[in-house]
Amino acid sequence: xxxxxxxxxxxxxxxxxxxxxxxxxxxxxxxxxxxxxxxxxxxxxxxxxxxxxxxxxxxxxxxxxxxxxxxxxxxxxxxxxxxxxxxxxxxxxxxxxxxxxxxxxxxxxxxxxxxxxxxxxxxxxxxxxxxxxxxxxxxxxxxxxxxxxxxxxxxxxxxxxxxxxxxxxxxxxxxxxxxxxxxxxxxxxxxxxxxxxxxxxxxxxxxxxxxxxxxxxxxxxxxxxxxxxxxxxxxxxxxxxxxxxxxxxxxxxxxxxxxxxxxxxxxxxxxxxxxxxxxxxxxxxxxxxxxxxxxxxxxxxxxxxxxxxxxxxxxxxxxxxxxxxxxxxxxxxxxxxxxxxxxxxxxxxxxxxxxxxxxxxxxxxxxxxxxxxxxxxxxxxxxxxxxxxxxxxxxxxxxxxxxxxxxxxxxxxxxxxxxxxxxxxxxxxxxxxxxxxxxxxxxxxxxxxxxxxxxxxxxxxxxxxxxxxxxxxxxxxxxxxxxx
Amino acid sequence: xxxxxxxxxxxxxxxxxxxxxxxxxxxxxxxxxxxxxxxxxxxxxxxxxxxxxxxxxxxxxxxxxxxxxxxxxxxxxxxxxxxxxxxxxxxxxxxxxxxxxxxxxxxxxxxxxxxxxxxxxxxxxxxxxxxxxxxxxxxxxxxxxxxxxxxxxxxxxxxxxxxxxxxxxxxxxxxxxxxxxxxxxxxxxxxxxxxxxxxxxxxxxxxxxxxxxxxxxxxxxxxxxxxxxxxxxxxxxxxxxxxxxxxxxxxxxxxxxxxxxxxxxxxxxxxxxxxxxxxxxxxxxxxxxxxxxxxxxxxxxxxxxxxxxxxxxxxxxxxxxxxxxxxxxxxxxxxxxxxxxxxxxxxxxxxxxxxxxxxxxxxxxxxxxxxxxxxxxxxxxxxxxxxxxxxxxxxxxxxxxxxxxxxxxxxxxxxxxxxxxxxxxxxxxxxxxxxxxxxxxxxxxxxxxxxxxxxxxxxxxxxxxxxxxxxxxxxxxxxxxxxxxxxxxxxxxx
Numbered sequence: 001x002x003x004x005x006x007x008x009x010x011x012x013x014x015x016x017x018x019x020x021x022x023x024x025x026x027x028x029x030x031x032x033x034x035x036x037x038x039x040x041x042x043x044x045x046x047x048x049x050x051x052x053x054x055x056x057x058x059x060x061x062x063x064x065x066x067x068x069x070x071x072x073x074x075x076x077x078x079x080x081x082x083x084x085x086x087x088x089x090x091x092x093x094x095x096x097x098x099x100x101x102x103x104x105x106x107x108x109x110x111x112x113x114x115x116x117x118x119x120x121x122x123x124x125x126x127x128x129x130x131x132x133x134x135x136x137x138x139x140x141x142x143x144x145x146x147x148x149x150x151x152x153x154x155x156x157x158x159x160x161x162x163x164x165x166x167x168x169x170x171x172x173x174x175x176x177x178x179x180x181x182x183x184x185x186x187x188x189x190x191x192x193x194x195x196x197x198x199x200x201x202x203x204x205x206x207x208x209x210x211x212x213x214x215x216x217x218x219x220x221x222x223x224x225x226x227x228x229x230x231x232x233x234x235x236x237x238x239x240x241x242x243x244x245x246x247x248x249x250x251x252x253x254x255x256x257x258x259x260x261x262x263x264x265x266x267x268x269x270x271x272x273x274x275x276x277x278x279x280x281x282x283x284x285x286x287x288x289x290x291x292x293x294x295x296x297x298x299x300x301x302x303x304x305x306x307x308x309x310x311x312x313x314x315x316x317x318x319x320x321x322x323x324x325x326x327x328x329x330x331x332x333x334x335x336x337x338x339x340x341x342x343x344x345x346x347x348x349x350x351x352x353x354x355x356x357x358x359x360x361x362x363x364x365x366x367x368x369x370x371x372x373x374x375x376x377x378x379x380x381x382x383x384x385x386x387x388x389x390x391x392x393x394x395x396x397x398x399x400x401x402x403x404x405x406x407x408x409x410x411x412x413x414x415x416x417x418x419x420x421x422x423x424x425x426x427x428x429x430x431x432x433x434x435x436x437x438x439x440x441x442x443x444x445x446x447x448x449x450x451x452x453x454x455x456x457x458x459x460x461x462x463x464x465x466x467x468x469x470x471x472x473x474x475x476x477x478x479x480x481x482x483x484x
Numbered sequence: 485x486x487x488x489x490x491x492x493x494x495x496x497x498x499x500x501x502x503x504x505x506x507x508x509x510x511x512x513x514x515x516x517x518x519x520x521x522x523x524x525x526x527x528x529x530x531x532x533x534x535x536x537x538x539x540x541x542x543x544x545x546x547x548x549x550x551x552x553x554x555x556x557x558x559x560x561x562x563x564x565x566x567x568x569x570x571x572x573x574x575x576x577x578x579x580x581x582x583x584x585x586x587x588x589x590x591x592x593x594x595x596x597x598x599x600x601x602x603x604x605x606x607x608x609x610x611x612x613x614x615x616x617x618x619x620x621x622x623x624x625x626x627x628x629x630x631x632x633x634x635x636x637x638x639x640x641x642x643x644x645x646x647x648x649x650x651x652x653x654x655x656x657x658x659x660x661x662x663x664x665x666x667x668x669x670x671x672x673x674x675x676x677x678x679x680x681x682x683x684x685x686x687x688x689x690x691x692x693x694x695x696x697x698x699x700x701x702x703x704x705x706x707x708x709x710x711x712x713x714x715x716x717x718x719x720x721x722x723x724x725x726x727x728x729x730x731x732x733x734x735x736x737x738x739x740x741x742x743x744x745x746x747x748x749x750x751x752x753x754x755x756x757x758x759x760x761x762x763x764x765x766x767x768x769x770x771x772x773x774x775x776x777x778x779x780x781x782x783x784x785x786x787x788x789x790x791x792x793x794x795x796x797x798x799x800x801x802x803x804x805x806x807x808x809x810x811x812x813x814x815x816x817x818x819x820x821x822x823x824x825x826x827x828x829x830x831x832x833x834x835x836x837x838x839x840x841x842x843x844x845x846x847x848x849x850x851x852x853x854x855x856x857x858x859x860x861x862x863x864x865x866x867x868x869x870x871x872x873x874x875x876x877x878x879x880x881x882x883x884x885x886x887x888x889x890x891x892x893x894x895x896x897x898x899x900x901x902x903x904x905x906x907x908x909x910x911x912x913x914x915x916x917x918x919x920x921x922x923x924x925x926x927x928x929x930x931x932x933x934x935x936x937x938x939x940x941x942x943x944x945x946x947x948x949x950x951x952x953x954x955x956x957x958x959x960x961x962x963x964x965x966x967x968x969x970x971x972x973x974x975x976x977x978x
Contacts, residue, residue, distance in 0.1 A: 047587060051815040053580065054567045054589060054694040056729050086811050088857070092830055097814020148830070150819065279857035281866060284701035284808055286730050 002170035003211055006243045010211045013239050014219070015174050015204065016128075016166035017231075019181060020159045021191040022135070022199040023066045029134050029158035030057030030100060037197050041140070041151035049156040051095030056285050059084075063158040064289065066190040067107050067132050068299050070160055073184045073306055074127050076111025078296050082131075084286045088279040093137035093150050101161075103280045106131035107289065113164070113184070114308055115176040116330075120322035125177055126165030135159050160191065166205065166216065171232035171239075178202060178228050179330060183307045187332045195227050202231055207252065208242045217242075218252040222266050225259045234259040238266050310335055318347025327355050333369045334359075340376025345383050353383060357400055374403050382410035392471055395419050423470045428477050431469065435460045436481060446482055457482070488513040489657035489978065493558055493714035496660060500547065500557050507547065507557025511540035511601055514559040514659060517978025518603055521628070521658035524976045527649040529564045529622045530572050531604035539601040546599065555721055556599025561659035563650050564605035565612055566592045566705075567694040571602075575696045576610045576620035579841030580822045589694025590726045591663065591705045598721040603659055607649030610843045611813065612670055612698040615915035617648025618902055619845040625649050627678060627899050628656030628974035629941055641899040641941070644674030644915075650708045651678040657977040661709040661718055667698050668801050669895075669919025671706045672931040672946060676894035679933040679942030679972055681965070682708045683715045686951050687926035688733035690719075691726030697812040699805035700731075702923040712932060712961045716740035719954070735952060743958035749783030751960060754887030758794035759918060761896075768893050768943060771934050775891055775945045778967035779960065789883040789890065793875045794921060800876065801920040802913060803856050803869035809846075810853025816841060848909065877925040884950050889960045893918050894931045894946035898939060918946060928954050930961045933970040942972060 003010040028035050031048035048055045071078050085103040108130035115123045137155035139148050162181060168174050182193035182200060193200050207219035222238060225231045242252055256275070257266040282288075305313070307329040314325040314335075328338045328351060342350035358379060362372055382399060385391045391399060391414055402413045414420055422428060435457060436443050446453040457478055461469065488510055491499060499505055515533045522528055536559065543557040567573045567585040574580045588596075596602070609619040617625040627643040643652040650662035651674035664671035666684035675682025683706045690705035697703060707718035723737040755776055760769065776786045818824035818837030825836035842850070856865035883890065896917055905912040922929040928951070931944040945964065949957030 050820055052587075052821065053573070053575070053583070053585070053696045053815070054587075054692075056693050058728060058730055088811050088814060090814065090817065090834060092817075092819050095815060095820060097817060098811050277859045279811070279854065279859075279862070281807060281811070281857055281862070284699070284731075285697075 002172065004208070004239050004243055006247050008247050011208045011239070011243050011246075012211050012213075013169055013235065014166045014207045014209060014216055015168035015170075015235060017164045017168070017174060017177060018203040018205070019162045019178070020201045021070075021162060021181075021185055021193070023063045023158035023160055024189060024192055025060065025063050025066065025158055027060055027062070028156035029060050029063050029132065031156050033156065035157045037199070039153055041149070042153060044153040045155065049095065049152055051097070057100060057283070059286065059289065060158065063132065064107070064291070065299060066158075066188075067130060067160050068291065068296055069188050069303065070162075070185060070190045071108030071111065071130055072296075072300050072303055073188050073190075074108070074111035074113060074130065074162070076127055076130065077109035078291070079105060079107055079109055080291045080293060080296070081105065082107040082289045084132075084283045084289065085280045086283045089276045091136070091139075092148060093139045093152070093155065095137065095152060095155055099134050099136060100283055100286070101133035102131035105288075113177060113180050115173055115180055116326040117173065117176055120326065123173065125167040125173075128163040128165055130160055130162045133159050133161055166207075171235040174204065174235055175228045175232050178231060180307065183330055183332070187304055187306050198226065201226060204231060204234060204238075206235060206238050206242070208239060208246060217246075218254050220252065220254065220266075221256045222259050223256055223269060230259060230261060233264060234266055237264065241266065307335075314338070314347075318342055318351065320347060320351050324351045324355055331369065337369050337372070337376045341380045341383060343380070345380055346387050349386060350380070350383050353379060353400075357397070361404055373407055374400075378403060378409055385410055385414060389421060389423060389470060390414060391419055391421050392467065394467055394471070395421065419466075419468060421470050422465065422468050423473060425473070425477065428469055428473055429481070431461055431465050432457075432474075432478055432481050435464060443482065454478070454482070489517050492711045493555070493660050493709060493717065494711065496558060497555070500552075506540075507543035507601065508537070508540040510557060511536050511559050511603075514603060514978075517656075518653070518658045519978075521653070521656045521976065521978030525626045525628055525643070525652045525656055525658070526623045527607055527625055527652040527656065527658055528561065528604040529574055529576060529607050529620075529649070532571055532602055533604070535571075536601050536603050543599055543601060553597065553599030555595065555717065557601065558599065558660050559601045559603050560595065561604060561606040561650055561653040561662040562592055562602045563608055563647055563663050563665060565608060565665050565696045566663060567696065568592055568602070568605065571605065573605065573696070574622065575612070576608045576622055577816075577841065577843070577846065578621040578823060579816045579837070581621070583822050585694075587694060590691035590728060591695065591722045594721055594724065595663070595718075606647070606653055606662055609646035609648065609670075610846050611696065611809070612646040612665055612667055612703075613809070613845050613849055614645040615669070615673055615912055616642040616900070616902070616905065617645040617674075618642060618906065619645075619843055621843055624902050625652050626902065628652055628976040629678060629899055631975040639901040642677075642902050644677045644895070644899065646670040647674050647682075647708060651675055651680060651682070654678070654680045654708050654710060655974055661707060661714055663722070664706050664708045665695060665698075666704050666706050666919075666923065667702045667805060668923050669916040671708060672919050672929055673895045673915055675708055675931040676933075676944035676946070677899040677942065679944065679970065679974070680708055680710055681712055681715045681930065681932055681961070682706065683719055683930040683954075683957075684922065684928060685719055685723060685954055686733070686928045687923075688731050689723045689737070689928070689954070691724070691729040691732045693726055693728040699808040700812060701808060702801075702805055704923070712930070712958060712965045713741065713744050715930065716744060716958045733952070738955055740954055740958050743955045744962045746959045746962075747783060748779060748960055748963045751779075751784040751889065751956070752887040753779050753784045753786045753960070754789035754883055754890040755786060756789050756791045756794065756883065756890060756892060758791050759892045761917065764893065764896050767937050768896070771937075771943055772891070772893050772945060775934060775964060775968070778964060779891065782963045782967060784960070784963070787887050789886055791876075791879040791883055791921070793872060793879050796872045797876055797921040797924055798913060798917055800869045800872045800924060801916065802852070803865050804873065804924070806849040806853030807857050807866050808853070810850045810857065813842075813846070813850055845909070873924045876921055880921075880925045880927060880948075888950070888956055890948040892946045892948065894944050895919075898937050898941035898943055922948055927951055928957055930957055932961050932964045932968065933972075934968045935970060936972050942970070
């Protein structure tokens with residue numbers, strides 16, 4: 001557990017996250033307007049989104065389905081009856097003067113997320129709820145020196161707000177939570193999880209308490225932290241800030257704070273006293289949302305295999321380590337890639353090549369797994385050549401580099417460059433004899449007890465043969481021959 | 485030949501069908517009446533006579549071609565709460581002055597599809613908040629009943645509200661029928677005190693799409709006509725499920741005109757004792773008794789019923805309606821449409837715009853609504869009001885085990901003078917005492933004109949039906965109408 005060291009002792013962080021995940025959907029939550037990212041300002045706005053007189057919201061069933069799928073993915077309770085409420089406040093980019101959200105009766109209740117932590121450890125974080133709500137528009141303050149412009153393209157886009165229990169104890173855990181949540185929604189396809197484009201946004205609730213204390217301290221909420229890295233930074237900064245105040249005999253003010261990316265600090269936005277009174281009440285334009293239990297069951301049946309299940313399967317089916325399995329399932333694309341590579345082949349070997357070689361190479365090139373120049377099938381071809389002793393692991397690295405550069409299949413490269421491993425005992429013996437003959441003095445030293453020279457002979461033979469000899473066979477034969 | 489404006493809608497449709505006159509002639513006659521009547525009553529905020537003449541011509545062509553709609557050629561007034569494509573729609577508020585929708589409300593579209601011709605946008609209380617049509621930013625509506633009778637000669641009377649312009653237009657022969665909306669009695673109270681028929685159907689019967697919202701869980705469109713038969717026909721055309729309104733009922737719309745003329749023999753008419761309240765003129769009580777007697781004589785059975793939570797209806801209404809209004813009217817912020825007053829900050833712009841755009845009554849209700857929804861007050865007011873609302877609905881469900889239709893007064897007095905109830909908002913709110921219960925319970929109600937009172941002013945009675953049972957309601961209403969034989973005409977007619 002990562003405690004914060006203060007002047008007077010150790011402190012524990014208590015962290016809860018509220019994540020706004022934009023539902024991947026063609027249309028908005030209550031209108032038929034496009035929910036696509038980008039577009040000229042106000043190009044994706046219907047009369048409903050713009051709050052024109054007499055306009056009424058009509059729920060988008062697809063968005064409801066995505067919320068239910070996500071709820072099921074979080075192993076959460078699906079509330080067959082939920083209610084949409086109006087959250088009232090005035091702002092120029094909130095056309096109706098209220099946001100349609102879910103307050104007392106959300107569509108999804110309690111669930112959980114299992115965090116994959118360093119060293120293969122895991123930890124369960126409770127999900128308090130998931131509810132559906134509309135996004136607001138965007139105020140643009142940089143278009144005119146005297147006026148603010150409003151872009152309503154985002155107004156009315158469906159968001160799922162996922163609220164966690166205050167179960168996290170470090171920035172790393174918060175990061176692991178976000179990564180896992182992102183993986184789950186991406187597996188489900190209910191949200192693209194893209195924090196840069198704002199389709200996943202995070203508010204952090206954090207308070208501090210002395211180690212061993214059970215009660216919760218006063219918390220601050222940090223708004224709109226838009227990357228996992230910033231979440232960790234904001235948490236560390238805020239933890240220090242709170243500890244300094246508490247150790248100095250001060251009290252934490254319950255307030256909303258803003259993460260200042262430029263300065264790397266959090267600063268007060270509004271205090272509890274200045275907080276809006278949202279005057280929630282059930283939206284009379286919408287009937288309670290009543291789901292058919294059978295419909296929910298049908299959705300459940302069509303859920304894809306999710307990261308946790310996939311990880312367990314990778315461990316049992318392919319014999320992977322917990323760590324490798326975690327790394328591979330973190331992104332659905334890598335998991336899928338892995339399975340293409342590993343299918344009918346040595347799973348462990350496939351995992352090693354993927355996590356150490358391919359991921360490393362992609363990282364260097366700044367490419368994602370989807371953009372990999374080597375396909376899953378092609379890497380599988382390489383693994384096969386290693387497994388059936390056509391090439392050695394060492395040669396395989398050269399072949400891999402060549403595959404990256406040329407895009408040619410492994411087998412072709414091996415043939416063209418004559419890299420096929422020599423397994424002919426006679427040929428190996430002949431190569432060894434040549435080296436031993438040329439280094440008679442070293443042979444004598446070895447036989448006199450200088451064991452370390454064994455590596456020298458191996459190196460010489462490999463050098464002479466371009467590394468094509470089967471290493472195990474070379475070792476065995478060399479040992480035999482050096483005995484004299 | 486009788487004046488065309490004396491014909492009911494049903495009679496006019498028959499005349500049009502028999503080619504006794506054309507839609508153009510009928511429309512021209514009503515335009516003439518509207519011009520004359522407008523000067524006396526201010527029933528319209530916007531008139532659309534040119535478009536009406538065009539529409540009449542098209543109607544005549546359709547009829548000549550043999551495919552006339554069910555209401556083809558009928559000139560109507562459209563309450564200015566219905567958004568109409570290309571025609572200014574104000575909700576009688578300054579904040580929407582000059583607002584021209586690019587869209588049409590579902591109900592007005594349905595009426596247009598049936599062949600109705602819109603003469604103009606009828607005046608109303610601002611955002612439908614009022615019972616006298618004196619809160620309109622476009623001037624008061626004066627009842628066509630003001631004037632000639634010595635008792636009322638010196639006084640300008642209210643037409644009721646909020647659908648005051650609609651009521652004045654229909655009663656004053658300036659339109660054959662009009663649309664209204666009813667949130668707490670806004671169709672029925674003006675109908676009652678101007679001597680016309682007004683129906684508020686079951687909540688959800690008519691789409692609310694494109695109708696400017698006052699209190700969404702209570703608002704319902706309805707018809708204002710001169711006869712029950714006209715109301716049945718018009719409501720049939722207005723009603724129906726609309727996928728654009730999630731609260732509209734997905735039920736087939738029966739042909740309400742089939743209910744007309746059916747016997748009420750054996751029908752059980754409930755008389756709720758709680759509607760006998762202090763301070764109501766004895767005459768209204770007498771007319772109520774007469775109405776019950778008429779239905780009894782027509783073969784119905786009159787039974788006493790109880791609606792114990794009636795006395796909580798007004799306070800409940802004046803919590804729920806303003807609460808919803810405070811939220812519904814938040815969109816009028818000067819940012820996207822309607823009035824914008826500038827300011828040095830966003831907040832100042834809001835304050836200036838809303839301060840000058842909204843009238844006193846609207847501001848009062850926004851303040852009340854904001855208050856009852858505030859943290860710390862929500863449970864005591866809004867939540868409690870919702871609970872009482874359920875009790876009121878249960879009262880009716882219980883009562884309807886004993887009866888099929890309920891008969892009650894519709895307004896606590898005949899028309900009052902403009903300015904009379906202005907000093908005391910609570911007194912004005914009492915105008916809705918017999919009507920709000922239906923909105924809270926979502927029930928259909930119809931007002932049928934009964935007779936002129938001693939002061940020469942009309943008074944109607946209200947019939948309340950079971951949810952979705954407008955058929956029985958129309959059956960009873962037609963019987964009452966036939967027995968009452970009301971045929972009074974106001975002093976001012978267009």
